[in-house]
Amino acid sequence: MGNGKGEARRRGAGRPRAGQEPLTRERILDAALRIVDGEGMGALSMRRLAADLGVNPMSIYHHLPGKDAVVSGLVGVVFSGMRMLPSEGLPWQERVRAYAHAHRGIVRSHPNLALQIVSNAAAVSEAVLSGAEPLYGALEETGLPPKTIVRAADSLVDFVQGFSLGEASNPSGGFDIGSELLARIETQPADNVPALRRVFEALGEEGARYDFDAGFEVGLDILVRGIEVIAAEGARRERPG
Amino acid sequence: MGNGKGEARRRGAGRPRAGQEPLTRERILDAALRIVDGEGMGALSMRRLAADLGVNPMSIYHHLPGKDAVVSGLVGVVFSGMRMLPSEGLPWQERVRAYAHAHRGIVRSHPNLALQIVSNAAAVSEAVLSGAEPLYGALEETGLPPKTIVRAADSLVDFVQGFSLGEASNPSGGFDIGSELLARIETQPADNVPALRRVFEALGEEGARYDFDAGFEVGLDILVRGIEVIAAEGARRERPG
DNA sequence: GGAATTATACATACGATGTACAATTAATCA
DNA sequence: TGATTAATTGTACATCGTATGTATAATTCC
Numbered sequence: 001m002g003n004g005k006g007e008a009r010r011r012g013a014g015r016p017r018a019g020q021e022p023l024t025r026e027r028i029l030d031a032a033l034r035i036v037d038g039e040g041m042g043a044l045s046m047r048r049l050a051a052d053l054g055v056n057p058m059s060i061y062h063h064l065p066g067k068d069a070v071v072s073g074l075v076g077v078v079f080s081g082m083r084m085l086p087s088e089g090l091p092w093q094e095r096v097r098a099y100a101h102a103h104r105g106i107v108r109s110h111p112n113l114a115l116q117i118v119s120n121a122a123a124v125s126e127a128v129l130s131g132a133e134p135l136y137g138a139l140e141e142t143g144l145p146p147k148t149i150v151r152a153a154d155s156l157v158d159f160v161q162g163f164s165l166g167e168a169s170n171p172s173g174g175f176d177i178g179s180e181l182l183a184r185i186e187t188q189p190a191d192n193v194p195a196l197r198r199v200f201e202a203l204g205e206e207g208a209r210y211d212f213d214a215g216f217e218v219g220l221d222i223l224v225r226g227i228e229v230i231a232a233e234g235a236r237r238e239r240p241g
Numbered sequence: 242m243g244n245g246k247g248e249a250r251r252r253g254a255g256r257p258r259a260g261q262e263p264l265t266r267e268r269i270l271d272a273a274l275r276i277v278d279g280e281g282m283g284a285l286s287m288r289r290l291a292a293d294l295g296v297n298p299m300s301i302y303h304h305l306p307g308k309d310a311v312v313s314g315l316v317g318v319v320f321s322g323m324r325m326l327p328s329e330g331l332p333w334q335e336r337v338r339a340y341a342h343a344h345r346g347i348v349r350s351h352p353n354l355a356l357q358i359v360s361n362a363a364a365v366s367e368a369v370l371s372g373a374e375p376l377y378g379a380l381e382e383t384g385l386p387p388k389t390i391v392r393a394a395d396s397l398v399d400f401v402q403g404f405s406l407g408e409a410s411n412p413s414g415g416f417d418i419g420s421e422l423l424a425r426i427e428t429q430p431a432d433n434v435p436a437l438r439r440v441f442e443a444l445g446e447e448g449a450r451y452d453f454d455a456g457f458e459v460g461l462d463i464l465v466r467g468i469e470v471i472a473a474e475g476a477r478r479e480r481p482g
Numbered sequence: 483g484g485a486a487t488t489a490t491a492c493a494t495a496c497g498a499t500g501t502a503c504a505a506t507t508a509a510t511c512a
Numbered sequence: 513t514g515a516t517t518a519a520t521t522g523t524a525c526a527t528c529g530t531a532t533g534t535a536t537a538a539t540t541c542c
Contacts, residue, residue: 151455163395264519297522
């Protein structure tokens with residue numbers, strides 16, 4: 001029955017009326033993610049977050065212990081949205097690639113959170129954990145010893161995160177560490193950087209725009225091939241012939 | 242001759258007496274680096290920095306336009322200290338490895354700055370630029386086309402930065418993304434993560450401690466081998482036999 | 483039903499931060 | 513010398529995270 005309350009959640013302290021939907025960790029993180037996605041990390045403050053929720057800033061602290069918790073909560077939310085194309089049955093190389101694409105996709109869909117994702121991912125667990133499962137499953141089939149599997153997995157994750165971070169912090173479809181240099185190379189004293197000059201001049205102007213998709217594919221190729229090689233070496237050492 | 246001034250730089254506004262050493266961008270960045278290295282990024286504030294320099298907070302703004310400039314200045318300073326073991330004459334594989342070690346060494350010697358290094362490196366230039374020269378010089382010898390050289394270089398840098406970031410944000414000699422999971426795997430619902438469980442149980446307890454040096458070497462090996470493979474493929478495609 | 487307890491939200495306030503603005507002083511140059 | 517410029521300081525403001533205390537509605541227990 002229509003309670004003539006007027007604006008929802010405006011005046012009056014205390015516990016909310018049963019009719020109104022209560023403040024939730026989930027609602028808070030949703031609002032926070034909208035702010036960060038839309039206006040960047042710098043726009044996220046407790047006061048702004050509270051304002052968007054139509055709530056007093058201190059109310060948030062009842063559901064999350066502080067701003068740090070909000071931010072790492074965001075990372076968790078984002079990571080738990082990781083979806084892989086089902087790739088069971090495919091050779092391990094394809095499954096590793098699928099994982100890498102999924103991981104990159106997460107960072108790419110929230111570029112303003114990239115820094116936090118990359119630097120907090122290790123501490124967030126749960127979502128990250130179950131996210132890594134298919135990667136380990138794939139790498140098991142290389143026949144590498146467990147210790148090397150872990151290191152290979154880490155290497156791949158490190159690459160993906162490094163790449164995604166660079167991708168996120170550049171103007172969309174813009175440059176990368178390598179290509180960013182191009183503009184400055186021209187203004188360098190003579191032959192301070194001869195190899196760089198040679199490479200980028202050979203690229204010409206059309207090559208200057210960095211294609212992130214292609215760059216990612218090359219990096220991924222390098223890693224997968226490299227893993228193939230050390231796996232083959234390991235196998236040869238066990239059964240020398 | 243002894244000017245009876247007592248404490249150096251204490252009282253009195255205005256331009257400093259000619260005798261005293263003036264405030265400099267360099268002195269500011271030195272002091273800032275000491276704070277960050279010693280007490281972490283959170284301890285760096287303009288007021289604290291000024292206090293350490295025996296100076297009014299606003300004085301800093303005459304030499305650097307703001308706090309952001311201080312931080313990215315720090316990254317520049319740190320990067321310009323990059324030193325490679327001379328590796329000219331060695332095969333390109335060794336030279337790529339030497340670059341990677343030098344790059345990692347920089348981040349590792351200032352772990353509290355790791356996040357800023359990794360996320361600002363692309364925008365700092367100059368030091369980063371001339372630092373990357375030997376990497377490009379080495380990769381030129383692979384015979385890969387320029388575009389692929391850039392992508393391979395980026396991939397290697399991305400890996401190194403991703404690795405270094407993980408290394409820096411973990412307790413010294415502690416765990417990594419992969420190994421961090423170990424502790425939580427045990428507390429997971431049954432077989433939610435079977436491959437992870439298998440791999441880490443096979444590792445046993447002794448393998449749980451992550452050896453960053455060995456991990457880095459494996460990753461580097463994967464990348465170098467991978468580059469070898471795609472270089473060989475490219476050569477075969479040009480001169481098919 | 484009424485009283486005690488607990489969950490949730492609000493109000494106020496404190497210390498810290500980055501920095502805009504303007505005044506102050508000393509070196510430098512005409 | 514007087515004018516100009518470079519370097520420093522002092523004050524003040526808006527904003528931030530959050531500690532602390534209070535108010536009120538829902539829930540629980542008798």
